[in-house]
Amino acid sequence: MTDNLVTGTRKSLEVVSSAPQGDKLIKKFLREPAAVISLVFLALLVVVAVLAPLISSYDPTATRLADVLAPPFTAEHPLGADGVGRDVLANLVYGAQTSLSSAAIVIAVSLLIGVPTGLLAGYRQGWIDGVSMWISGALLSLPAIVVLLVVLARVGRSTSLALVVFGILIAPSVFLLIRGSVRAVREELYVDAARVSGLSDIRIMVRHILPVVITPTIIQAALLAGAGIGIEAGIAFLGLGSSDKASWGLMLNDASQNIFNAPGLLIWPSAALVLTVMACTLVGNGFRDALANYGSSAGPARKVKAAEHASSTPEPARPMKKAPVDPGDALLVIDDLRVSYPRPNGEKSDVVKGISLRVERGQIVGLVGESGSGKSQTAFSVLGLLPGQAHMTAGTLSFAGVDLLGMTPKERNGLRGARIGYIPQEPMSNLDPAFRIGSQLTEPMRHHLGISAKTAKEEALKLLARVGIPDPERVFKSYPHQVSGGMAQRVLIAGAVSCNPELLIADEPTTALDVTVQADVLDLIRSLQAERGMGVVLVTHNFGVVADLCDQVAVMRNGEIVEVAEVTELFTNPREEYTRLLLDSALDSTSKTPADHPVEADMTTETEGAR
């Protein structure tokens, strides 16, 4: 159900533009001030590191006894000198070199190991996957700092070696990330299509899979850079790093020895370290946020940006200009219903454009149309289940004489499930996989009808038997994944009618089902309706289903009702051109050959929808 909702709104919200995807991502990134400042800071740091010899004429490792703890802000030593007479400024700028190259080493080593193995394990799976997962697990379980100390103790002081070892130890994080993303893309049909097209595995990886994993890799690299810089500083601080290189860690070490004589020495390396590591993290986060807002490039569904929610609850605003329609004794009266969604560019797109509909007690009304016609949006308006960013208005929306527009969300909640039942399209995604079917059936009954757990169970078992489930006891105790799709839909129908609703709203209730199961479910809905005299709103795209079940039919197109008619009348004597076109498109035995179907040559003006 939510799937359908997202698809429906997505299609109307999607802005068609021919800008390549990369451009958009960078634009989004530039909108994150913290990330942009951090990126500028890192760029400046690179410049400083490269131009180090121009900034300071001192050798950062040269010690001069005369300058021990020289005060700062002098012409000779702008930032002073440390406990053994080394120039602080020189150490700071040359230290930037060391820090940045440490980051580079860690990133290079971990990506070189992690990316190819991740691609291979994710794509090929099988034993390669098993073995590499085992190795990655083993590496991850090693305590990195202990391993580093052992290596350095054996081999001697070497910053680069330590960083390479650290790169290897942290490579599994890259491996797992890449493997996970590859496994997700691998299932995409376009990868199968590429294989059928005769592309080699390597080409498929480079052309179809690598682009998808590049962005998460960049984010991970930014975080690894921070880790690399931290580790280098730590090793140097402990005195295990190379002694012939300037390092912020080494500066900290010296500063901590002179903490009582010259506490100011601590400021520079600490500030440099904190700012750099923070900048790396913020850049990574900036990319991640930009990516999240922009939607995954692999998935078809693009979510609407959260910030664009006009109001968190779709509180209907009533236009006062129109006098409400007198509901009379009709079960459901909809008058001038409008639903719109905000577009990213600030405009709004109307998905339901002022429709009016009446459902009498005991009547089955079909709401039929193609994708994007607004039929599901209409159903959700009645249920009060439109997504947050939707904006709904109506002249009248009344159910059994009660005004739905004036109700609080809590009151609407009390109505749903009790007096208005709902059968969704996707039975499996509408059952909670964590709970047994029985508890999902009895919970609403106990809540709405106020009956005991024991009575609710008896009722639920009766209902399950009523909807044609052969072994109600077993299904009652089962989890949703243990029953078939057809069974799950029967369970949901049982749930929808469990509180004796006066109105049943069924949104494409048989679309996800096999045709033989569909026939059974249609029979079930018909017999339940006859037995209980419910009013039914049936949303469907299938004219066969309409012919089977409905008394009255409303044909929808682009958010408007183009025709309302009694069912036999609609099929034998459609008034509107569009209805006729839809009926002609039906492939069943009422039409003759495909040659009868109008094929429009001008494809540019036409939109071909998918359900």
Next chain:
Amino acid sequence: MTSVNQTALPQAEPLLRITDLTVDYRIGGFGRKRTFRALQGVSLDIKPGETLGLVGESGSGKSTIGRAVLGLAPVTGGDIRFDGRSITRLSKKERRALSSDVQVVFQDPYTSLNPSMTISDILSEPMQVSGTSKVDAQRRVRELLDVVNLPSNASTRYPREFSGGQRQRIAIARSLCRHPKLIVCDEPVSALDLSTQARVLQLFSDIQEQTGVSLLFVTHDLDVVRHISERVAVMRRGEIVETGTTERVIAEPQHAYTKALLLASPIANPARQANRRRERRLFLDAQAALSTAAR
């Protein structure tokens, strides 16, 4: 538009012959390994230029046959012969060579096109790997867009700019790019709107008329089969229960399951549907009586 390349074969010789095909999927990872038999001894033929409809419900194994022909399913027994030679177990290299002859159109037009590639890249990629020059590939892309009735300015755009039906046209164009002899169509119209369905089916018929390509058309919808294929095989639980000309199978179904399928599919005509509903009721009651009598 393209050369009719199947005339080299004598008419009687099938283009695709599947004999006694069995497919087992392994389920579960390390430790407890079980297998699931998706196909059990399936045999069928497709002649050059013919369309065979493969109809069945979910889990019947109909898609697995298509995937086995494409080399995407683990074949455990039987033989698949294409154009006179066995393609059951091919090396990766041989499979790649075959890709110009056997192509596919998948069900979901949203995931079967790489979202980060332009239409031109999607269509020319299979040609470039087989050594077609860039200029020739571009010319062919324009040709293909014309064949599937898309505007030629589509080539610089991305899949997300197209609707479901248009994406399916792009997928069809991709399958055609190297003049295949057989296209496996795996539910290619099931995700489309009704009016779009009719147009895409029409496109398949037109293309077949022009190029003489054979189609293995997998679908759950008997109405679609009626429109697209001369012959149909009805599948259930990994086996073919009935094969025959579409006309015959629909007019006089031999197998009870075929009959059940036909009676379950609703007609867009209230009076005739009420009739069919009654027929179905009677049929199901008779079946139930039969099975109790057999016990």
